[in-house]
Amino acid sequence: MKRVPMPKLPLEERVRTFKEVALGYTEEQAVAEASRCLQCEKPLCVEGCPVGVDIPLFIKYVAEGDFESAVEVVRERNSLPAICGRVCPQENQCEGRCALGKRGDAINIGGLERFVADWELKRGLRIPEKAEPTGKAVAVVGSGPAGLTAAAELAKFGFEVVVFEALHKPGGVLTYGIPEFRLPKSVVEAEVDYVKKLGVDIQTDVVVGKTITIEELFQEGYEAVFVATGAGLPNFLNVPGENLCGIYSANEFLIRINLMEAYKFPHESDTPIKVGDKAIVVGGGNVALDAARCALRLGARETTVIYRRTEREMPARREEYANALEEGIRFKFLTQPVGFEGDSSGWVREVKCVRMRLGKPDESGRRRPIPVEGSDFRIPADTVVVAIGQSPNPLIPRTTKGLAVSKKGTIVVDPETLETTVRRVYAGGDIVTGAATVISAMAAGKKAANSIKKALLGS
Amino acid sequence: MLLESIAPRIHQLVVHAPLIAKKARPGQFVILRADARGERIPLTLCDWSSRDGWVKMIFQEVGVTTKKLASLKPGEFVEDIVGPLGTPAEIAQYGTVCVVGGGVGAAAAYPRAKSLKQAGNEVVAIIGARSSEYVILEESFKGVCDELFIATDDGSRGFKGFVSQLLEKLLEEGKRFNYVFAAGPVPMMRAVAEVTKPYGIKTVVSLNPIMVDGTGMCGSCRVTVGGVRRFCCVDGPEFDAHQVDFSELMSRLSMYVEEEGRALALYEGASFDEG
Numbered sequence: 001m002k003r004v005p006m007p008k009l010p011l012e013e014r015v016r017t018f019k020e021v022a023l024g025y026t027e028e029q030a031v032a033e034a035s036r037c038l039q040c041e042k043p044l045c046v047e048g049c050p051v052g053v054d055i056p057l058f059i060k061y062v063a064e065g066d067f068e069s070a071v072e073v074v075r076e077r078n079s080l081p082a083i084c085g086r087v088c089p090q091e092n093q094c095e096g097r098c099a100l101g102k103r104g105d106a107i108n109i110g111g112l113e114r115f116v117a118d119w120e121l122k123r124g125l126r127i128p129e130k131a132e133p134t135g136k137a138v139a140v141v142g143s144g145p146a147g148l149t150a151a152a153e154l155a156k157f158g159f160e161v162v163v164f165e166a167l168h169k170p171g172g173v174l175t176y177g178i179p180e181f182r183l184p185k186s187v188v189e190a191e192v193d194y195v196k197k198l199g200v201d202i203q204t205d206v207v208v209g210k211t212i213t214i215e216e217l218f219q220e221g222y223e224a225v226f227v228a229t230g231a232g233l234p235n236f237l238n239v240p241g242e243n244l245c246g247i248y249s250a251n252e253f254l255i256r257i258n259l260m261e262a263y264k265f266p267h268e269s270d271t272p273i274k275v276g277d278k279a280i281v282v283g284g285g286n287v288a289l290d291a292a293r294c295a296l297r298l299g300a301r302e303t304t305v306i307y308r309r310t311e312r313e314m315p316a317r318r319e320e321y322a323n324a325l326e327e328g329i330r331f332k333f334l335t336q337p338v339g340f341e342g343d344s345s346g347w348v349r350e351v352k353c354v355r356m357r358l359g360k361p362d363e364s365g366r367r368r369p370i371p372v373e374g375s376d377f378r379i380p381a382d383t384v385v386v387a388i389g390q391s392p393n394p395l396i397p398r399t400t401k402g403l404a405v406s407k408k409g410t411i412v413v414d415p416e417t418l419e420t421t422v423r424r425v426y427a428g429g430d431i432v433t434g435a436a437t438v439i440s441a442m443a444a445g446k447k448a449a450n451s452i453k454k455a456l457l458g459s
Numbered sequence: 460m461l462l463e464s465i466a467p468r469i470h471q472l473v474v475h476a477p478l479i480a481k482k483a484r485p486g487q488f489v490i491l492r493a494d495a496r497g498e499r500i501p502l503t504l505c506d507w508s509s510r511d512g513w514v515k516m517i518f519q520e521v522g523v524t525t526k527k528l529a530s531l532k533p534g535e536f537v538e539d540i541v542g543p544l545g546t547p548a549e550i551a552q553y554g555t556v557c558v559v560g561g562g563v564g565a566a567a568a569y570p571r572a573k574s575l576k577q578a579g580n581e582v583v584a585i586i587g588a589r590s591s592e593y594v595i596l597e598e599s600f601k602g603v604c605d606e607l608f609i610a611t612d613d614g615s616r617g618f619k620g621f622v623s624q625l626l627e628k629l630l631e632e633g634k635r636f637n638y639v640f641a642a643g644p645v646p647m648m649r650a651v652a653e654v655t656k657p658y659g660i661k662t663v664v665s666l667n668p669i670m671v672d673g674t675g676m677c678g679s680c681r682v683t684v685g686g687v688r689r690f691c692c693v694d695g696p697e698f699d700a701h702q703v704d705f706s707e708l709m710s711r712l713s714m715y716v717e718e719e720g721r722a723l724a725l726y727e728g729a730s731f732d733e734g
Contacts, residue, residue: 166674168492168499168539176676187476205541207674211478236688243681243688243707245714252677260498260671266725270498270523272670272718338663346710393675395693 003105004033005216012088012185015296018180018263019293021084022111022319034062036100036109044097046108050419053077055094055109062112071120074113075128077332079195080145080442081343082121082187083174085114116252121190127197131158134281136456139164139222141396142210144172146228146429149445150197150452154226155198157453162222163195164206170232175437176250176259179290181297182320185258209395214403214425224424227411228445229428233236237282241340242386246276246348250287250387257294276382279300280351282337283387283390284314289321291385292329300383304330304336308356308369332379334358335373340384351379352412390435400425410434417451418444426451462531468520468591469563469706471505472537474675477505479542485570486548486697490673492539494638495525498506500524501670501692503567504543504644506599514670517595523721523726545696550574553638553661557629559651561622561643562588565596567665568642573603575640581605583636585625588642591616592687601686609730623650636660641700645709652700655708662700666691668708669715683707 007023008014014021025033035229036060045055054073061070074081086133090110091094095369100108138154139172140147143165156159169175171188194449196202206212236242253273256262260271279295280335281288296303307314312334314321325331334356341350355375358367392409404421411420413429418426430436430445453459461473463721479489489501502516520529528537548571556575560568565586575580582603587610594616600607609617610625618625622643630636636658642652653663659716668680672693679693685702689695 022716166541167672168541176672207541207544209565210544211542232674236681237690242684243711246709249559249678252671252679255671255677261496264496266722268498270722272722274715274718316651346707346713395674396653409492446594449579 001036001100001104001203003036005028006108006111008123011326014181018297020184021181021323024118025111025115031065033108034059034112038099042114043282044099045107046363048093048095048097050093050437050439051077051446053113058116059109059112062116063111064279066330067116068118070116071204074116078113078442079149080438081113082117083145083191084439084442085110085112085117086183086187087178089437091318091449097146104326109305109448110138119262121187125194125197127194128156129155130198133160135157136160137162137222138452139225139457141214141219142166142228142429142431143170143192143202144174144228144230144246144429144441146230146441146445146448147172147226147443148192149228150228150449151200151429151445152195152198153446153449154452155195155200157449157457158320159452159456161200162198163202164208164212165204166207167259168204170175170204176255176288177287179254179258179294181293183292185285193452203348207395209399210382214396214422215222218424223456224426226427226448226452227396227420227427227431228429228441229393229396229431230441231435232321232393233391234386235389235391235450236386237337237388238338239337241342241348244340244342244348245346246274246382247340247384247386250281250283250291250385251390253291253385253440255286257298273298274383278381279303279383279385280379280381281385283307283389284309284316285387285389286316286320288387289324289383290317291323291387293327294301295383296329297384298347302330303328303339304379305330305336306332306351306379308336308459309366310334310336313366336369338376341378348381348384351375359373371407388395390430392431396431404457408434417455418448419451419455424455445456460531460533460537461533462529466588466595468529469517469540469593470520470530471515471517472500473513473515474537474728475512476514477538478512479540480507480512481509482549483507483509483514483543485550486573486694487543487545488491488673489540490544490670491515491516491524491528491537494526494538497527497538498524499539499671501544501667501671501673503665503696505566505569516730519561524576526723527728541673544692546694548574548663548697552579554695555636556584556638556640557578557626557636558582558584559626559639559643559649560584560586560596561592561641561647563578563602564623564641564647565593565605568640569596569603571601571642573601573642575638580638583629583634584608585610585622587611587622587625587647595716621650622645623647623654625652627654630658636639637699639663640665645705645712648700649705651705654704656701663684663697664700664703665692665696666698666708667696668711710717
């Protein structure tokens with residue numbers, strides 16, 4: 001059985017604007033898609049959901065046209081459904097476990113989650129009941145998915161919650177990282193608004209570790225701190241010529257575009273970005289595809305993603321890979337940059353590459369790419385985006401006495417409680433796991449909130 | 460917010476920011492946005508009062524953001540200010556030190572002169588500008604220095620020539636420094652580094668690359684120091700002048716010259732229409 005196709009913005013319009021690509025189901029389409037659900041007795045989809053949303057139940061309500069009840073079911077477990085419906089890698093999670101997927105198309109659970117969340121946003125958010133005030137305050141560091149989720153949960157438990165955000169806008173990676181065409185900022189703002197309506201105070205422009213330390217937060221009266229600062233440090237290739245003009249880290253490229261709205265330069269934004277005719281993006285994850293699709297929309301005539309493994313090992317969401325192909329992004333697999341050549345004024349002109357072949361699987365389970373000797377070649381480029389992953393931000397570990405970190409720089413936590421080696425300091429999301437998904441960060445936020453509740457209230 | 464013009468197109472901005480003032484150390488900077496559509500720009504902290512909760516920055520009108528900041532009215536707010544960012548300077552007792560500030564770089568040199576003096580050094584300062592009316596912070600420097608020299612490109616005040624030439628002259632005349640700090644335009648910092656290198660004097664410069672977030676996230680401010688890539692916003696902004704790749708820094712600073720020009724033309728056109 002085929003799933004009800006997701007309506008999309010027409011291709012010719014898509015490649016010229018930053019408008020959202022997937023338009024979302026209409027009520028009729030949502031009901032039709034929901035009606036395909038088998039309502040399994042032992043629903044595997046729920047096991048595949050990191051936050052354990054009762055998926056069959058919310059889908060049943062959608063099929064019945066009772067969207068109100070459907071939203072309630074989703075919200076019970078997920079504070080950011082409009083975001084998850086759009087950016088979760090459902091094919092590896094809920095939809096990957098769907099019984100229908102064995103013979104045909106899995107239910108479009110992400111599409112339905114988005115539908116009910118958007119329906120709720122249109123109707124206007126209702127704020128759930130909160131527990132009696134506990135009289136205790138908790139600080140959350142970072143307003144990305146982990147921080148927002150923890151803050152929402154803690155507020156519901158009756159804590160006074162203050163979130164500290166280093167940038168000038170809340171949302172973390174949802175704001176600075178994921179582009180408008182995949183996750184409209186109005187959706188992020190609405191979800192942030194929901195968290196604020198729960199009574200959470202979000203203070204922007206505060207860099208914990210610089211403006212104020214964790215120790216000082218305790219002195220100010222906070223009884224617990226949740227650190228959710230993400231994986232904010234860009235990895236570079238460490239090859240010659242990487243500091244030439246025109247070479248961006250994916251973080252810089254996306255921060256300029258998403259947070260600073262450089263795509264509106266100069267008329268509505270003062271932050272510039274420069275994209276030439278030939279854009280090269282290095283990497284194979286969602287961030288690489290986001291950067292490539294941004295480059296295309298900013299006028300690159302030719303945008304090529306180069307990845308050292310093959311299509312099969314690419315970690316990007318399949319839907320976005322399909323979208324990128326449709327939009328005309330080119331892919332060069334088994335290719336690794338080994339250096340960059342520039343012109344006399346310091347601008348990048350060429351990417352020096354080698355071909356790769358796949359060897360035996362490495363610790364990630366994917367086959368290890370090995371350079372093919374004598375296979376050097378060059379690709380002309382005037383814009384390059386390096387999207388090969390992010391590392392944890394060391395600001396807080398560097399300024400917090402006794403906070404243990406791993407060799408990779410991630411914060412060490414008790415896996416049961418998410419408490420760090422410093423009492424009453426908890427951590428979760430990418431700062432603990434290394435770069436992962438929005439939903440796993442949210443699951444950590446929830447878990448930490450529960451541990452904090454237990455520690456401070458004893459239940 | 461208080462704004463005061465201290466030289467042609469050079470302004471002093473004082474912002475009430477108690478959290479930043481409480482933590483500020485010499486060598487650190489803040490990131491500002493002038494308005495809701497504004498760019499994030501770094502400005503070195505020139506002075507602050509942890510008791511009264513204010514921080515002071517000095518800037519020159521060059522692009523859209525600094526023009527916007529210059530047009531703020533008393534009591535108005537800057538959209539955002541975040542900090543203090545960067546690694547605080549290493550302040551030690553070196554003996555006799557020379558603090559060199561070129562143009563608005565004097566604003567970064569001043570807190571350094573002050574703290575070096577407090578640490579028990581004999582402080583010689585050299586501040587320079589295009590011509591006499593652009594010399595800033597003279598009185599402030601006098602209060603924290605044992606000796607103050609002024610250089611102007613046109614000779615309208617003090618030594619005629621660049622600050623680096625004046626420094627070279629002092630060294631040639633037999634003056635000895637155990638430590639030199641320089642802040643200003645890249646060619647000036649490079650020239651200072653070249654002057655002190657043969658003398659083997661430890662020399663530190665405060666770099667000013669393009670930044671976006673200022674917390675180590677974007678890598679826009681990457682500089683090569685001693686052959687190693689460093690992020691100016693978190694590892695700096697101060698580095699060993701004899702190790703810095705100044706040519707690369709110059710080239711990276713010019714990345715958006717064309718766009719900056721377009722934005723400025725548009726902004727000034729709009730301001731002109733309104734006026």
